[in-house]
Amino acid sequence: xxxxxxxxxxxxxxxxxxxxxxxxxxxxxxxxxxxxxxxxxxxxxxxxxxxxxxxxxxxxxxxxxxxxxxxxxxxxxxxxxxxxxxxxxxxxxxxxxxxxxxxxxxxxxxxxxxxxxxxxxxxxxxxxxxxxxxxxxxxxxxxxxxxxxxxxxxxxxxxxxxxxxxxxxxxxxxxxxxxxxxxxxxxxxxxxxxxxxxxxxxxxxxxxxxxxxxxxxxxxxxxxxxxxxxxxxxxxxxxxxxxxxxxxxxxxxxxxxxxxxxxxxxxxxxxxxxxxxxxxxxxxxxxxxxxxxxxxxxxxxxxxxxxxxxxxxxxxxxxxxxxxxxxxxxxxxxxxxxxxxxxxxxxxxxxxxxxxxxxxxxxxxxxxxxxxxxxxxxxxxxxxxxxxxxxxxxxxxxxxxxxxxxxxxx
Numbered sequence: 001x002x003x004x005x006x007x008x009x010x011x012x013x014x015x016x017x018x019x020x021x022x023x024x025x026x027x028x029x030x031x032x033x034x035x036x037x038x039x040x041x042x043x044x045x046x047x048x049x050x051x052x053x054x055x056x057x058x059x060x061x062x063x064x065x066x067x068x069x070x071x072x073x074x075x076x077x078x079x080x081x082x083x084x085x086x087x088x089x090x091x092x093x094x095x096x097x098x099x100x101x102x103x104x105x106x107x108x109x110x111x112x113x114x115x116x117x118x119x120x121x122x123x124x125x126x127x128x129x130x131x132x133x134x135x136x137x138x139x140x141x142x143x144x145x146x147x148x149x150x151x152x153x154x155x156x157x158x159x160x161x162x163x164x165x166x167x168x169x170x171x172x173x174x175x176x177x178x179x180x181x182x183x184x185x186x187x188x189x190x191x192x193x194x195x196x197x198x199x200x201x202x203x204x205x206x207x208x209x210x211x212x213x214x215x216x217x218x219x220x221x222x223x224x225x226x227x228x229x230x231x232x233x234x235x236x237x238x239x240x241x242x243x244x245x246x247x248x249x250x251x252x253x254x255x256x257x258x259x260x261x262x263x264x265x266x267x268x269x270x271x272x273x274x275x276x277x278x279x280x281x282x283x284x285x286x287x288x289x290x291x292x293x294x295x296x297x298x299x300x301x302x303x304x305x306x307x308x309x310x311x312x313x314x315x316x317x318x319x320x321x322x323x324x325x326x327x328x329x330x331x332x333x334x335x336x337x338x339x340x341x342x343x344x345x346x347x348x349x350x351x352x353x354x355x356x357x358x359x360x361x362x363x364x365x366x367x368x369x370x371x372x373x374x375x376x377x378x379x380x381x382x383x384x385x386x387x388x389x390x391x392x393x394x395x396x397x398x399x400x401x402x403x404x405x406x407x408x409x410x
Contacts, residue, residue: 029059029407031370032333032341034303042339042375044409055088056410063403069158070150070397080109099125114161117146133177140170152351153317164195182214182222203235220259227252244279249312251289268292275312282321301335321355339372360390378407
């Protein structure tokens with residue numbers, strides 16, 4: 001579901017970076033972005049401005065939502081229009097290369113005007129790669145995200161609009177491979193700032209780091225060992241009761257990583273995390289840490305993707321000392337014909353609030369079909385359904401979204 005925000009997993013940027021490294025042929029508004037189009041007449045061709053490659057796109061989406069506020073009773077439905085322009089600029093290949101990206105999302109509802117929102121994202125990336133096996137990548141970003149109704153701990157008051165959160169941050173990654181070894185260092189700093197002063201208690205800084213060492217066992221396969229640490233420092237350090245809110249999470253994982261170019265691509269690892277709050281009255285705890293994103297391409301026109309995460313996440317729910325999220329998503333992307341693409345997926349989220357004993361489970365299913373009139377124009381139809389079960393009956397809901405979108409790419 002679009003617009004959701006995950007506030008702070010121990011190493012959230014680890015899930016995104018392997019996906020950014022994929023050589024995706026259709027980046028802007030695509031149903032099957034992991035599939036390499038077979039027909040060159042339908043492949044996107046960026047515009048050239050000197051040494052720069054420029055991709056400009058946009059999407060107009062009309063969506064019907066059966067339960068806009070994600071309520072357990074008296075669900076309210078509505079239709080909304082969503083406009084998403086997007087611009088991406090890349091330099092040509094070389095030892096030093098760069099990329100800039102900008103996008104915005106404007107939503108306007110037919111009846112429930114409190115849900116009208118604007119979101120945006122700006123980011124820039126610099127990559128230094130003196131040789132094919134060594135790279136240093138830095139990224140800075142600034143964005144406003146609109147929290148999805150129905151996300152864990154999202155607003156439930158229909159009279160107040162969805163929560164808006166600004167984030168400003170940077171990622172840094174160094175990667176080096178030898179004939180047998182892999183070295184990977186990653187770091188992230190993000191400042192989260194809820195726009196409304198009512199949500200000042202949600203403002204915090206997140207600092208994450210991870211170090212990975214790998215041993216090549218086949219041509220594209222590494223066995224890896226990783227250590228990570230995450231720190232959350234809240235702007236309002238103490239709760240009204242005088243409890244400290246800042247926390248540190250650390251741990252390690254063992255896994256596998258597959259280099260781009262093969263049938264398998266991405267990484268998957270599992271291990272443990274140790275949650276250590278600054279407040280000595282709150283007990284430490286140990287849990288299962290899982291992180292990974294895998295893409296399997298049994299043939300050129302097909303991509304099967306698995307995304308998985310389990311770990312500690314920031315919580316703001318009253319009575320909860322901390323929160324553990326488990327998310328798993330399996331999806332299939334397919335080029336049916338040279339100008340017809342489809343994707344189907346199934347996901348599962350389990351949220352456990354430590355201290356309150358509340359558990360929530362949310363299974364989801366989704367599907368989308370896209371027809372390309374040309375390399376620059378397409379239309380897509382989609383549907384997704386989710387149902388949340390909870391130990392707290394007021395948090396349960398089910399929700400169906402169906403829609404159609406018109407896409408332009410230049």
